[in-house]
Amino acid sequence: GLEIRLASRPKGWPTQENFDVVEVEQPQPGDGELLVRNVWMSVDPAMRGRMNEGRSYVPPFEVGKALQGGAVGEVVAANVEGFQPGDFVLHYFGWRDYATFDAKHAVKVDPQVAPLSAYLYVLGMPGMTAYLGLADIAEQKEGDVVFISGAAGAVGSLAGQIAKLRGASRVIGSAGSAEKVRYLVDELGFDAAFNYHDGPVVEQLKAAAPDGIDVYFDNVGGEHLEAAIEVLNDFGRVAECGMISQYNNAEPKPGPNNLFKIVSKRLKLQGFIVIDHAHRKDQFFAEVGGWLRDGKISYQETVVEGLRNAPEAFLGMMRGENTGKMLVKISDA
Ligand code: NDP
Known part of the structure; x- marks a missing residue:
């Protein structure tokens, strides 16, 4: 699969040049790890901050390494108790087709409760x-x-x-x-x-x-x-x-x-x-989840297809091309 790396740090507005799209071999999951096929990923304004040098509230992205960001995917292989192939998980190893990572960074999500992309927007x-x-x-x-x-x-x-x-x-x-x-x-x-x-x-x-x-x-x-x-x-x-x-x-x-x-x-x-504010999550789910279920919250997604186009989705979001949440659809669920 592909992964997208930080090629260089932008000064002022970022451009395509700051990103590298690279074909990579997917590592099999080691002990305690998951292999996940990503379905959706988020592009967020905070990623702009992480393209700069120096820590703000999260460490900066590293030049030459894959970027990170919220994503939802399907577990393909699980080398850990509690997860099975076919489970859907929320995690922060977006910007790649496949991700192999420690299962402690994964939160199971239920596509019956809400569409998968909602975990990156209304319920995310x-x-x-x-x-x-x-x-x-x-x-x-x-x-x-x-x-x-x-x-x-x-x-x-x-x-x-x-x-x-x-x-x-x-x-x-x-x-x-x-x-x-x-x-x-x-x-x-x-x-x-x-x-x-x-x-x-x-x-x-x-x-x-x-x-x-x-x-x-x-x-x-x-x-x-x-x-x-x-x-x-x-x-x-x-x-x-x-x-x-x-x-x-x-x-x-x-x-x-x-x-x-x-x-x-x-x-x-x-x-x-x-x-x-993780301690407020249950209250958030109860209240906002309830409004969503009752049809009291409407939401619109702006979807860019294909991981390759994720840098363009990110730049488009910074320029205001999104209404509601800008998302990248990486593959079908
Ligand atoms: P949005 O979906 O709102 O996308 C960014 C939007 O910003 C664009 O669509 C654009 O819309 C607007 N924008 C861009 N440049 C300017 C400008 N110069 N002046 C005014 N508006 C501009 O992104 P998010 O909802 O993900 O994030 C919104 C804000 O919330 C950001 O500041 C982000 O950093 C912050 N945030 C903070 C978090 C926290 O924990 N504190 C967590 C998540 C987000 P338009 O067409 O209207 O210009």
């Missing part, structure tokens, strides 16, 4: 991020006005719907195209949405939130964060989930200029990383 890391960001970090309360940036993406599309289900009085989203804005309002039930390319974010946000906002779920950073600080009400709360507008900056850009308003408005901003 993006869903958990959206849920925790609102419930635990932003402490979203009933009646809050909630603003979500990156609202048509994987995390944002779920955060908007979850905010509504948790009793937000008004949910506002921003995204990068007129089509995405329509999707937010018509399909996902956002009360208002705007295209951040259409004009200054602060003006569009003020127009959409005449009574201000109480919670900001930040996926974007930069101008969006500055605008949110401007429009937040006293004692507002911000879940700092990500700052994708900054990830491809070759040089740091000037940041928000109005940070004193954090003091004057008694705001609370907190960053978080979903992997620290």
Whole structure:
């Protein structure tokens, strides 16, 4: 099968040149290991950070080695108790057709409960991020006005719907195209949405939130964060989930200029990383899984076919070509 390796570290925007597609011999599983045929893999903004040198909250990818990322596949051979060929597992050895790894890194998933790809989206890391960001970090309360940036993406599309289900009085989203804005309002039930390319974010946000906002779920950073600080009400709360507008900056850009308003408005901003919150998984599954089962959450996938096209899927996601979750279909289940 194929695997995709980091060929070189990008400066600024990554390109195809930073990836190598290589044919490899598949090692048989050793003691305690699984051999898995990958079916779906995720491309995530966090992978951009791991292409840089230096550890942030996970170690960087190594040049010349296969990349890593969330994937779901079928067990082909198991050299360990508790797994059998035909089981489906979630793991983080994406970017390859086949993966051989220690079974302790595999979590069984049930294709009867939800389609396999859902374990990389609604019932997976993006869903958990959206849920925790609102419930635990932003402490979203009933009646809050909630603003979500990156609202048509994987995390944002779920955060908007979850905010509504948790009793937000008004949910506002921003995204990068007129089509995405329509999707937010018509399909996902956002009360208002705007295209951040259409004009200054602060003006569009003020127009959409005449009574201000109480919670900001930040996926974007930069101008969006500055605008949110401007429009937040006293004692507002911000879940700092990500700052994708900054990830491809070759040089740091000037940041928000109005940070004193954090003091004057008694705001609370907190960053978080979903992997620290594993203890909340059961609650997440119960609540979001329930909404999903009851048809209260709708979701859209943007699917790129073929492992070979995974670098293009990743680059496309960074450019905003996805609505909902960007996924790579590696093989049939
Ligand atoms: P998305 O599915 O949202 O895909 C990324 C989107 O970002 C694109 O579709 C694009 O949509 C938007 N985007 C790209 N560049 C810009 C820009 N300059 N300004 C505004 N929007 C931009 O990805 P995810 O849902 O996986 O991730 C969303 C955010 O959440 C990221 O910041 C990510 O790092 C973060 N994250 C954090 C986690 C945590 O534990 N803290 C876990 C998972 C994700 P558009 O067309 O609207 O521009």
